[in-house]
Amino acid sequence: MVYKAEYIWIDGTEPTARLRSKTKIVKDDVSHGDLPIWGFDGSSTNQAPGDNSDCVLKPVAVFPDPIRGGDDVLVMCEVLLIDMTPHPTNTRAATAAIAEKYADQETWFGIEQEYTFFKDGRPLGFPVNGYPAPQGFYYCGVGADEVFGRDVVEAHLEACIEAGIEISGINAEVMPGQWEFQVGPAGPVEVGDHLWMARWLLYRIAEEFGITATVDPKPVKGDWNGAGCHTNVSTKDMRENYDAIIAACEALGSKAEEHVKAYGAGIEDRLTGAHETAPWTEFSYGVSNRGASVRIPWQVAVDKKGYIEDRRPNANMDPYVVAGLITNTICSAAAGS
Ligand code: ADP
Ligand code: MN
Ligand code: MN
Ligand code: MN
Numbered sequence: 001m002v003y004k005a006e007y008i009w010i011d012g013t014e015p016t017a018r019l020r021s022k023t024k025i026v027k028d029d030v031s032h033g034d035l036p037i038w039g040f041d042g043s044s045t046n047q048a049p050g051d052n053s054d055c056v057l058k059p060v061a062v063f064p065d066p067i068r069g070g071d072d073v074l075v076m077c078e079v080l081l082i083d084m085t086p087h088p089t090n091t092r093a094a095t096a097a098i099a100e101k102y103a104d105q106e107t108w109f110g111i112e113q114e115y116t117f118f119k120d121g122r123p124l125g126f127p128v129n130g131y132p133a134p135q136g137f138y139y140c141g142v143g144a145d146e147v148f149g150r151d152v153v154e155a156h157l158e159a160c161i162e163a164g165i166e167i168s169g170i171n172a173e174v175m176p177g178q179w180e181f182q183v184g185p186a187g188p189v190e191v192g193d194h195l196w197m198a199r200w201l202l203y204r205i206a207e208e209f210g211i212t213a214t215v216d217p218k219p220v221k222g223d224w225n226g227a228g229c230h231t232n233v234s235t236k237d238m239r240e241n242y243d244a245i246i247a248a249c250e251a252l253g254s255k256a257e258e259h260v261k262a263y264g265a266g267i268e269d270r271l272t273g274a275h276e277t278a279p280w281t282e283f284s285y286g287v288s289n290r291g292a293s294v295r296i297p298w299q300v301a302v303d304k305k306g307y308i309e310d311r312r313p314n315a316n317m318d319p320y321v322v323a324g325l326i327t328n329t330i331c332s333a334a335a336g337s
Contacts, residue, residue, distance in 0.1 A: 012046035015265035066162035095324030102331035110184030125176030188323035217314035226270035227315035234307035251333035256283035264314025
């Protein structure tokens with residue numbers, strides 16, 4: 001007999017990479033841990049020229065497939081060149097090296113993925129002409145006049161749980177058709193594997209409903225919140241003492257420009273200083289402050305230990321890049337190197 005393995009990878013689309021996948025039929029004497037490398041046409045994904053188009057898919061994380069069921073699996077892959085070195089678009093490999101270097105600091109990430117449903121060219125819940133009532137009641141709302149797409153959201157949540165994704169919650173967001181799910185806490189590489197897989201499941205499940213989901217950071221211009229990917233982080237030291245919390249905020253502040261540049265295309269349009277954001281040109285941190293770049297949750301200030309929330313990353317950010325960079329910045333400062 002055979003089973004189906006959906007090989008999923010991140011392409012070379014610029015400025016924001018997209019997910020691709022294709023199905024491999026595998027003999028069932030091949031265990032899920034022994035799935036082979038595979039290839040694809042990189043000239044169709046902006047990853048290779050047409051006259052030298054082969055790229056390699058290397059399985060790195062395997063999840064039970066909640067859509068097909070049975071023995072079928074979803075396979076997160078790294079993209080390699082044919083000499084088996086990481087492809088330039090492969091952001092996971094560098095993060096794995098950083099995670100290994102600072103493994104002793106035990107970095108954890110919890111990422112809040114905001115996204116927006118679209119149907120017929122407008123956000124789900126927006127009227128055919130004009131705009132819905134202004135923001136105010138949609139966030140964590142209930143009722144057919146306040147939330148749109150809950151059936152898709154529930155199906156996605158269930159699929160993530162069945163796939164073994166470290167999903168930790170969901171909520172309706174401030175704009176109609178806008179939602180959030182959270183992944184983590186998990187290590188820097190694992191959180192990326194799980195978040196990318198949760199994104200793939202979101203697009204795939206919304207497809208069943210004839211709806212598209214987008215991580216566009218500013219899906220509607222004007223007085224509507226953008227979509228972010230708040231990134232919560234802690235090290236073992238931060239989970240034990242407050243000095244390490246403050247040191248982490250200072251470390252992030254010392255490399256603010258480098259971080260903002262890596263936090264997703266179009267970040268200048270979202271981090272305007274309005275709509276619960278800090279302007280992208282300035283760095284600030286503070287307790288409970290949702291207008292700061294980095295927030296120290298009130299409970300953390302009370303307990304004098306815990307984690308911090310970097311509120312800057314865009315919804316379209318690459319979690320491998322963001323988790324790798326934050327790990328490097330916080331851990332290298334703590335290690336004094
Ligand atoms: P918000 O109040 O900003 O909406 P959420 O509840 O949406 O916060 O998300 C908080 C995230 O922080 C969750 O993903 C959770 O797993 C994560 N988190 C909790 N504790 C830690 C920790 N010690 N280190 C890293 N992430 C954490
Ligand atoms: Mn949240
Ligand atoms: Mn949110
Ligand atoms: Mn948040």
